[in-house]
Amino acid sequence: MEGSGLPRRRHGTGRLTRQETGLGGAVETPSGKTAADENFPVGSWLLPAAKRPHVAAYYAFARAADDIADHPALTPDEKVTRLVAFGEALETGGGDPALFAKAHRLRASLDATGVPRRHGLDLLSAFRQDAVKRRYADWAELIDYCDRSAAPVGRFLLDLHGEDRALWPATDALCNALQVLNHLQDCGGDRRDLDRVYIPLDWLAERGGDVTDLDRPAATPALRHAIDRCLDGVDALLDLARPFPDALRNRRLAAESAVIVGLAERLTARLRRGDPLAQRVALSKGDFALCGVTGLLRGLLAPRRAMPATPATAGLRR
Template sequence: MSGQQTRAPALETPSGKSAETENFPVGSRLIAKHLRPHVALFYAFARAIDDIADNPDLDAADKIARLDAFGAAVRGEEKGAGLETAQRMHDSLVASHVPVQHCLDLISAFKQDAVKSRYEHWEELIDYCDRSAAPVGRYLLDLHGEDRAHWDISNALCNSLQIINHMQDCADDYRQMDRIYLPQNWMREIGAVDEDLGKAHATPALRRVLDRCVSGCETLNETARDLPVVLKNKRLALESGVIVQIARRLTHELSHRDPLAQRVKLRKPRLMMTGASGIFKALLGVR
């Protein structure tokens, strides 16, 4: 695409979501001060393209065109009004020597969201999470100069958080966008149907599907427990320790609470206690 092309400024479609609404800390004070601006730019980029993919007022072709424009801009191939977030991300990647692939993986996943609303099995869901969530962890590891041998552990943590989010939002995703991230083969096997997600409470069949997802997250969380132990950067190890404990706590909450009947989240006192536990474990170097 031409670097001289000018675009309309309204490419982004902000949802109002922010770092404060996430399950995990985004660029907290545990991250080194000089790296926090890069983390903030990465989050802003991810939030902007996620909001495009989730906008119910855009058709699939429009979403993909906007996401392609973001891809060209973050690669440094296009500039113009409306692409400022992607251009700032490009500049950050150049300055920090982090590969652009993490951003392109996110775009790939969100383009998929524009055209795909069901996932046949767990492995297909994990493939999506490997591009919609895991790039966040891989970006942070690269930003801190960590060994890429630890990507698999980081992927497990990010994918668990993504599936936790899918369970938290399963009713809204269905009602607002007709999206279901729960594996379809599990739903058929257990006897749950799509319409169960539109009810006020989880049916017994849907509850069993959710329990299977919880079990999958527990397995991912077990792998992720190694992350704070293996990281060289102590600040990042502390940050990951907090996030590991949050993932474990939310998984526990989802095993006991109905996400159709209530928003399953951690209240501030519980969140602070969970974070403190994660920091303590990371400082001791224990799983």
């Protein structure tokens, strides 16, 4: 995130040599995680076949950058250096193609489709922030992060399918809701493995809690309060996103979006009832099957409707 106080590149050329990357000259630090491991569909068969390779290129780029930000053996400065170099490769086509293959692949995809590079660069801004920022003071800070770590995915998909950018506030809301839900699911692991806390600290403090509440085997009253407040925020985001699939022109994208809305609603309900510290709170195969069928029917058969007049996503940050 430019101008945010993040560490600057140490090398004036902006190029990352094999000697400077560490880890045997590699830039990427693959975790082995794939689209199949995600909570929500990523480029599923519901999307038009011609679009799926471009979605795959975007996901591979995002996955590689996220893995760098999460790598436990790299210092924050090393992470930022690699992520800045990824951004330069995406913007300029420079850098060693062997080191930045996923950035070069996404650049070619974006050039072929006319989708702006900002949707990849915004992700890198969020991942650079992950390298150096471990706490979020309030909901507004968290949503600012989600606006760069999650919202670009929906904007990319809308631009890829030629949809109206007037739908950006709705897709931002949906993607940001998904990101918050993921953070709530993983709150214990994020604290334990990365010392990252995406729970707003002010909501923890309202009941006398702090980040150490996340070190417990079960949620304390303070953490439960903060989780529920986050879920209230998710509900507000989903209220904005719920009509969104019916406004899409591309019915296959509408079907996938409807599936995702349904899954988000069900995961929200499960997190209301469950304790993410005591056990993994996750969607079941039945959830996926039910939302798959209902989303498919809604996306393919429901009449197209304009989005109702609603506040912009920014209005939900207060």
